[in-house]
Amino acid sequence: MSEALIPNIESFIANIDPFSRLPEALLQKVSATIKIVYLAKGEVIPPPSSEQDNYLFIVKTGAIEQRCVDGSLRGRLEEDDVFGFSLFSNSEARYQIEAIDNTLLYLVPAKTIYYIQSQYPEYAQHFTAKPEDRIDSALESTWSDSSQNSFFNRVEQVASEQFVQVNSDDSIAQAAKVMRDNDASCLIVKANNQLVGIVTCTDLIGRVIAEEKNTQSPVSEVMSTLPCTISPKASVFDAAICMMENNIQNLPIVEQGKVLGLLSLNQLFQNQRIEAIYLINKIKKSTSENKLAEHMPERDRIFQALVNDKVPADLITTILSTIMDAVNQRLIDIAIDRLGPVPCEFSWVVSGSHARKEAHILSDQDSAIILSNEATTKDKVYFRHLAMVVTKGLDLCGYELCPGKFMAVTAKWCQPLSVWQAYFKKWIRNPEYECLLNLSVFLDTRVIYGNNQYRTTLVNEFKEMLSSRIFLSKLIRDAVENRAPLGIFHNLVLSKNEHNEKTLNIKRYGINIIVDLARIYALSAKSDACNTTDRLMAVNKAGLMDDATLKNILSAYNFLKNFRFSYQVDMINKGEVPSSQINPDYFGSFERKHIKDAFRLIDDWQQYTKMRFS
Amino acid sequence: MFSLFKKTNRWDELTIKRAExxxxxxxxxxxxxxxxxxxxxxxxxxxxxxxxxxxxxxGFESNSNDIISMGWVEIVNMQIDLERKQHFYISNSQQINHETAVINQIVPQMIQNNGIPLEEAINKLLNDSKDKILVVHGKVIEKNFLDFHAQKFLGIPELPLMWIDTMKIEEWKTAKTGGNTISQDNRLSAVRKRYNLPQYTAHNALIDSVGTAELLLAQIAHMYRDRHVTLETLYEMSQ
Structure with a gap:
């Protein structure tokens, strides 16, 4: 039966996820087991009585509504939507299906699903009863096809073991000859068989030729000492971040003190040029705000390229955060050059998504300065000026001013450590609305310049108070105010209260719910982690969250973040301003299905957490 | 001899014809x-x-035209069951009219390679339908071709089968609701459109039988919300 006998049905389900993933021959087999039913508007399908009566349902025409046993709305589904996965698991409550329009339903029998799962294990994941597994498989096939994405390879898989080396007392000329003869652009320098430095072509130009240095001098005088190194077991991702953060293009691969190889930027991304590192290099060399700003369109191009290359969202946000760090740090240097040396110790603190290393292209600036307690009134004026230069510079570079004025340029947020301690004390004791808002901003902080100790002092001092049950119950009240919607129906966002919204704010009603709850859990676990994924992992490690929940939430979180980025890039390509407000027209049946799963996981977790901390 | 039974109803009439x-x-x-x-x-x-x-x-003429293909599907418990379906090309069709072939997306090779003799196909149909109610959209063609076969090869005047006809049901419904039964387009695709059933671009005997099955389910759902309708009523509507 090679010829399609019911091409209308086969071609229909061939476009419906997850059937769209099946090969044609299997698709024909699946089609041949379908049953078709017709429901007039208002008719109800009773919950299946036995496992034999279980089906996956595909809405061919019309629309249906799902209601839980208690009568609450569970979801609405329209043409091309698939439902019934959860009917295959006994864990989930059964629900009632009612046609809210005249509806033609295709029913795929349970035995067909079991057949696919047993005979074609490679497709089983797409048909699982667990929404988190379905999201994972959707994520995998949509955003992180490991074959085309080398980020998760290990360093030893991509690096060459060939490298050249000299001794630290060899002359510069000898080193240059070794490089020439081996066609190498980077050289390992050893002393007593230990790694002591590296020399690159750029070093020879900048430190030897330009300086007219005697080439008979020992190479140790021009090498970069104590270079960053990487373990052969580290991921390419880690190596890339290390290069970016340190603005270097060569990393010796070291295991137990022994040099095993040399990893260069070119090796890292043979197919995927990571322009971010070149951009950071340009940022570090920029001497004025205007020059910095000139480079910033490159940031948006990098973002688009990363999204188009299906790079996972957490990697993209790490890269965008690293770029933001570099711009911010460079601006502080520029300000110091202009205003004269800093009069006292300080730390420049970033907060919000930037602090969590979750920066995206719409991230605004959130910052603060913690000054030494010795700072004089005059010193404070200096730092307000410094903050002014940095804030304006960031704005010029496309990092918008924080509408809540959580910026170091605001006098209130440029204070000595003792004042910050008083702030925290007050906020924790009187968790009223405004205090909670301040707290939630400054609970996510990271020092990107200056003395790191001030922040650590603050964090450690209040760790106990912040993890108290009473305080957490106050925080949770705020974090459960927004609830994830049920899904998308007829191009509107369907919410729990059965009202419809015209656009989906994926940040407020999805991503931020996870970010806020992760913060609360992290406080409860007294974890210092700041990044949402790190926080969830730490909480799991501390025994406050089981493995299954961790997996669920990470799946939902990654799906929403990847989805938001894809949407934003599509908007940029259409010449529109990217935002987090998604027009439901954008959703096909694939997106509707998975976003519904993600929202359901988030909502379950939110309601559970509410009970737990209240 | 049928005149003796003029007063009997259609049911008994059919029973007697079958016995004959x-x-x-x-x-x-x-x-x-x-x-x-x-x-x-x-x-x-x-x-x-x-x-x-x-x-x-x-074409429409059973004595000069041929059956190219047959398709059927079963409805069990008000579910169209695609596991219970058949589709055959008929190999002894004399010639395929070029236009028909285009409309039906059938090329002569398909029939030569996969076709079975008409008699075999009809026998399979009669076997599969032996304890079931036959449904068709516009019974004239199917009935005429089968009766022609019966006269020519079986020596009986017709094949006395019970036909439920979705086209007749549609006419009946229109008449009952005071609609104009003459001007209304009652071809399968037009009727399906009125019930908001999906438009299929591809056609073959099997697709159209599935399409007819969907139409029957929709017709009954709209006329009898509780599906409380007897075979006798359906048969009356189909006349």
Whole structure:
């Protein structure tokens, strides 16, 4: 039966996820087991009585509504939507299906699903009863096809073991000859068989030729000492971040003190040029705000390229955060050059998504300065000026001013450590609305310049108070105010209260719910982690969250973040301003299905957490 | 001799015709089909096993045109079951009219390679439908071609089968609701459109039988919300 006998049905389900993933021959087999039913508007399908009566349902025409046993709305589904996965698991409550329009339903029998799962294990994941597994498989096939994405390879898989080396007392000329003869652009320098430095072509130009240095001098005088190194077991991702953060293009691969190889930027991304590192290099060399700003369109191009290359969202946000760090740090240097040396110790603190290393292209600036307690009134004026230069510079570079004025340029947020301690004390004791808002901003902080100790002092001092049950119950009240919607129906966002919204704010009603709850859990676990994924992992490690929940939430979180980025890039390509407000027209049946799963996981977790901390 | 039974209803009439035919020597499948007692006329729609059939032909005239293909699908418990379906090309079609072939997306090679003799296909149809109610959209063509075959090869005046006709049901419904039965387009795709059933671009005998099956389910759902309708009523509507 090679010829399609019911091409209308086969071609229909061939476009419906997850059937769209099946090969044609299997698709024909699946089609041949379908049953078709017709429901007039208002008719109800009773919950299946036995496992034999279980089906996956595909809405061919019309629309249906799902209601839980208690009568609450569970979801609405329209043409091309698939439902019934959860009917295959006994864990989930059964629900009632009612046609809210005249509806033609295709029913795929349970035995067909079991057949696919047993005979074609490679497709089983797409048909699982667990929404988190379905999201994972959707994520995998949509955003992180490991074959085309080398980020998760290990360093030893991509690096060459060939490298050249000299001794630290060899002359510069000898080193240059070794490089020439081996066609190498980077050289390992050893002393007593230990790694002591590296020399690159750029070093020879900048430190030897330009300086007219005697080439008979020992190479140790021009090498970069104590270079960053990487373990052969580290991921390419880690190596890339290390290069970016340190603005270097060569990393010796070291295991137990022994040099095993040399990893260069070119090796890292043979197919995927990571322009971010070149951009950071340009940022570090920029001497004025205007020059910095000139480079910033490159940031948006990098973002688009990363999204188009299906790079996972957490990697993209790490890269965008690293770029933001570099711009911010460079601006502080520029300000110091202009205003004269800093009069006292300080730390420049970033907060919000930037602090969590979750920066995206719409991230605004959130910052603060913690000054030494010795700072004089005059010193404070200096730092307000410094903050002014940095804030304006960031704005010029496309990092918008924080509408809540959580910026170091605001006098209130440029204070000595003792004042910050008083702030925290007050906020924790009187968790009223405004205090909670301040707290939630400054609970996510990271020092990107200056003395790191001030922040650590603050964090450690209040760790106990912040993890108290009473305080957490106050925080949770705020974090459960927004609830994830049920899904998308007829191009509107369907919410729990059965009202419809015209656009989906994926940040407020999805991503931020996870970010806020992760913060609360992290406080409860007294974890210092700041990044949402790190926080969830730490909480799991501390025994406050089981493995299954961790997996669920990470799946939902990654799906929403990847989805938001894809949407934003599509908007940029259409010449529109990217935002987090998604027009439901954008959703096909694939997106509707998975976003519904993600929202359901988030909502379950939110309601559970509410009970737990209240 | 049928004049003796003029007063009897259609049901008894059909029963008698079937008994008459069985007096002739018939192929096994034909005899098997006709010897089944008719399904109880008070059986409700929900419990009726249907076999929905469609023929693709080279034209309307059973004596000069040919059947190109046949397709059928069963309805069990008000579910169209694609596991229970058949589709055959007929190999002894004399010639395929070029236009028909284009419309039906059938090329002569398909028939030469995959076709079975007409008699075999009809016997399979009669076997599969022996304990089921036949459904068709516009019974004239299917009935005429089968009766022509019966006259020519079986020596009986017709094949006395019980036909439920979705086209007739649609006319009946229109007449009942005071609509204009003459000007209304009652071709399958037009009727399906009125019920908001999906438009299929591809056509073959099997797709159209599935399409007819969907239409029957929709028609009954709209006329009888509780599906409380007997076979007898359906049969009356189909005349």
């Amino acid at each position: 035919c069985l007096k002739s020597t018939l192929p096994y499948e034909v005899e098997l089909n006709l010897s089944q007692p008719l399904v109880d006329k008070n059986t409700l729609f929900k419990a009726l096993p249907f076999l929905v059939v469609d023929f693709e032909t080279t």
